[in-house]
Structures are given as structure tokens and as C-alpha cells.
């Protein structure tokens with residue numbers, strides 16, 4: 001899958017108002033009630049990531065989660081990142 005250029009990325013981000021494009025990755029910060037609900041959500045994403053064969057880079061501190069999406073194989077952002085980002089938004093509700 002080919003990497004999208006910056007204007008394509010910014011256009012697609014219009015549909016993802018909580019996401020930003022930083023340091024070559026799509027970023028989303030999420031906050032939960034506590035660690036348990038955060039980790040439960042990470043588990044949901046993990047199963048979706050397996051199904052999509054596309055996996056997030058992420059960083060968790062207690063109830064906070066930073067998700068950073070990119071396509072390692074393409075060295076940039078691809079449709080796969082946007083598909084996973086939309087899945088994450090849907091699951092977060």
C-alpha cells in the first residue's frame with residue numbers, strides 16, 4: 001500500500017476531528033475513568049488490529065492512552081491507518 005502525501009492526509013483528517021498529524025504519524029489522545037477501563041479498551045483495539053493486520057504504536061499511563069498510527073511497511077500514512085483510526089473512534093463512542 002502506498003503512502004499518502006501530506007495534503008491527502010490533511011484532507012482525510014477532516015473526518016477525524018480528534019486526530020492530528022504530528023511527527024509523521026496520526027495522533028489521538030484518549031482518557032478513561034481508570035486503568036482498568038483504559039486497558040479494556042486497548043484489548044478491544046488489539047483484537048481489531050489483529051483482524052485488520054494493522055497495529056498501533058501506543059503509550060499508556062494509568063488512565064491515559066496516546067495512540068500513534070503509521071504504516072511501518074510503507075514508511076508513512078496509508079489508508080490502513082485511516083481505517084484503524086475510524087475503527088478506534090467507533091469503539092470509543
Ligand SMILES: C[C@H](O)[C@H](O)[C@H]1CNC2=NC(N)=NC(=O)C2=N1
Pocket residue numbers: 053054055056057070071072073074
Ligand atoms: C505481515 C504483517 O501483516 C505486516 O507486518 C503488518 C503488521 N502490522 C502493521 N502495522 C502497522 N502499523 N504497520 C505495518 O506496516 C504493519 N505491517
